[in-house]
Amino acid sequence: DAGVIQSPRHEVTEMGQEVTLRCKPISGHDYLFWYRQTMMRGLELLIYFNNNVPIDDSGMPEDRFSAKMPNASFSTLKIQPSEPRDSAVYFCASSLSGLRPGANVLTFGAGSRLTVL
């Protein structure tokens, strides 16, 4: 497996523009997580899905952020409109539930570095 795939790796945009970040989890994993990392706040969980259903979105900062998981192999995180304070690295991670070897371990993607000017 190629691991968790995120795109784009880098995005530079202007304030007010829409940003869409994409994630392909590891095949067979039933949990998907979106994290945001900044120097000031560290690694923060934004939202996570189980079997494509959003379970907890309490970490989503405000209504400008939305996330979807239309199927088991794809998820998006959208910011509309974007603001300079949204500048951060956004990570997607996936994991397998249950008691099998390797379950409950988060596998992270390489991240998407977002800069909002």
Added chain:
Amino acid sequence: DAKTTQPPSMDCAEGRAANLPCNHSTISGNEYVYWYRQIHSQGPQYIIHGLKNNETNEMASLIITEDRKSSTLILPHATLRDTAVYYCIVRVDGSNYQLIWGAGTKLIIKP
């Protein structure tokens, strides 16, 4: 999930064992100790986890004290590529995915 305490930074000479401590004095009986690391500009990477017994894999060893209030991650022969931020997390497997990551320990391996 319980909170953990780690030193903000540590140095280690290349080739020596790196011993990274973590305090988790409020850990519950069914909470596992997980270690991840984050190399600069990359996503966090899983290293090892355990419940109460010591664990070893190809990357590291995990030593958990008998009272489970603290643990030590051991990198037996540190290399320059082990320079990273190391995170200690405690959690109940299969529940509460709101992991508390903290600031971790910045480990610098020196030649």
